[in-house]
Amino acid sequence: MVTPFWVVAATALVLFMTPGVAFFYGGMSKMNSAVNMMLMSFVAIATAAVVWVLWGYSMIGGEGFLEMFGNPFAHFGLSGLTESAELVDVGFGSTFAIITVALISGAIADRAKFSSWILFTVLWVTLVYCPMAYMVWGGGLLSADGALGSVFGEALDYAGGTVVHINAGVAALVLVLILGRRKSFGRTPEPHKPHSVPLMMVGAAILWFGWFGFNAGAATEVAEVGLIVVNTIVAPGAALLGWLLVEGLRDKRGTSVGAVSGIVSGLVAITPACANVSPLGAVAIGLIAGVLASLAVGLKYRLGYDDALDVVGVHLVAGLWGTLALGFFTLPTEELAGGLFYGGGGGQMVSQIVAAVFSILFTAVVTGVIGFAIHKTIGFRVSAEVEEAGVDFAQHNEFAYSPEHAAANGSPAGRTGGVGAAKS
Known part of the structure; x- marks a missing residue:
């Protein structure tokens, strides 16, 4: 039996991931916007933590409104929980809300007002993250007893394929479209390059380190922890190789940006599947994630959306792949029929598709309302x-x-x- 002390350790690991995002994005950004880029991650820690304690945690459990979110005043300010062992779970859950909103910031690098970003984080955690967490993990719409889950089957999302990565990736794309392209986008002969490769690589290392808490923090048995840890090691490794393979075939050389982006894409893809696939399945998921994400990042130049630090290409694409991959690679158990490769039929794939499509639509619509409201009132973009x-x-x-x-x-x-x- 895994003790609550492991959850405390996992909480620290996941919280450390957001400074890792700050270093990762800060190194990838331009020299004259690195401070802003890093502060966007650090302020996300502050705003998401306060929202979580005041009303966010209440929204992810209990009796739901239309199966979409819980009563925000049920435990306002954690009332009634201050002497409860449940506080360990409260702290752990807060770190997921924190890093999810921080991930979005990389897409709008170099052009967002800091004050508008602060307001956005408060609104987005409240209106997008908390409802998605409730619908997937809190007994809502997409859970086993929810309206969609009971019809199409419960989608598997162990650590955040839909709630974290598809959610953040879609929100990033919506904000990019609202704010518009940077003046320099597409005008330079070469794509933007990081101003500090060492800072970027340190950030990626911190992310990989913290991801063991991210994926394994909710585990209840030692055997489950072991499988998650192995999968969290091997999937990013395979994704790194997949990304470098694409670079080698396309550009005749591998890059540090490609290597660390491959690592992150593998981490993203294995997140929803980490407890439900074999290590061989994790290798396949990671390898394909690296290939898909490396191809996807170039789409912004073809389609004309200015995703500055490739949040859409890495988190949305790899998150979608990891979510759908469960339809192929899920191991059969007493509760699960298994994925297509294990003879389990298409039931799990249908569940994964429904959850992915719903999360894309829900996040796109609500983020669009929030983003446009800020953009048309106080303004979201600098001059x-x-x-x-x-x-x-x-x-x-x-x-x-x-x-x-x-x-x-x-x-x-x-x-x-x-x-x-x-x-x-």
């Missing part, structure tokens, strides 16, 4: 002058590096004339 100069100084009066260092590396952040005068 063209701020975007050109870099959002760090205009939004935060700070630089990631000294102006002299930035100027020596060709960044506008080093040329303070005009930057200080730029208005958001």
Whole structure:
């Protein structure tokens, strides 16, 4: 039996993932927007944690409204739970809400108002994340007894394929379409490159480290933990190889950006399946995730949506694949018939498709309402002058590096004339 102390350790691991996202996105971003990029992740910790304690946790359980969300005032401020062992689960659940909203930020790098982002995180966790968590994990619409789950079967999502990654990926795409493309998008001969490869790779390492808590935190048996840990090791490894294979065939060379993006795509894909597939299944899921995500990131140039740090290509595509892969690779048990490759028929695949389609539609519609409301009222995008100069100084009066260092590396952040005068 896994003890509550493991859940506490897993909570710390998952919370550490969001600073990992900050390093990962900060390294991938432009030099003159790295501070802003990292702060967007750190402020997500603050806003999501406060929302979770005040009303978010109440919304993911209990008697639901139309099977979509629980009563936000049932345990407002965690009333009635302050001396309960349930608080361990409250803390663990908060870290999932935190990292999900933080993941979205990479798509709108270089052009979002910081104040608008803060407001967005509060609204999005409340109106999108919490309802999705309730519908999948809290006994709502997509659960075994829910309206859709009882008809089409319960979709498997052990650690967040729909609730976290499809959710974040769709929200990222919607925000990108609302804010529009950066002025430089598609005009440079080469795609945007990270300003700090070491920072990016440190962030990816932190993510992989924390992901063991992310996937295995809810495990109840040692054997289950073991399977999840092995799958969380091998799927990202296979995805890294899959991504580098595509780069090698297409570009004749592998890159560090490709390697770490492959790792993340494998982690994303194995998240919903980590407890329900064999290690061989995890290898296949990871390898295909790396190939699919590496091909998907190039779609933004063909389709014209400016997903700055490839949140859509990695999280939405790999999250969709991981969710649907359960229809093929689910191991048969006393409760589960198994996936297609185990002779279980198409029932599990139908369940996975229904959950994926519903999560895409729900998240797209509600995120669109939130995003447009902010964009048309207080504004979501900085001015063209701020975007050109870099959002760090205009939004935060700070630089990631000294102006002299930035100027020596060709960044506008080093040329303070005009930057200080730029208005958001």
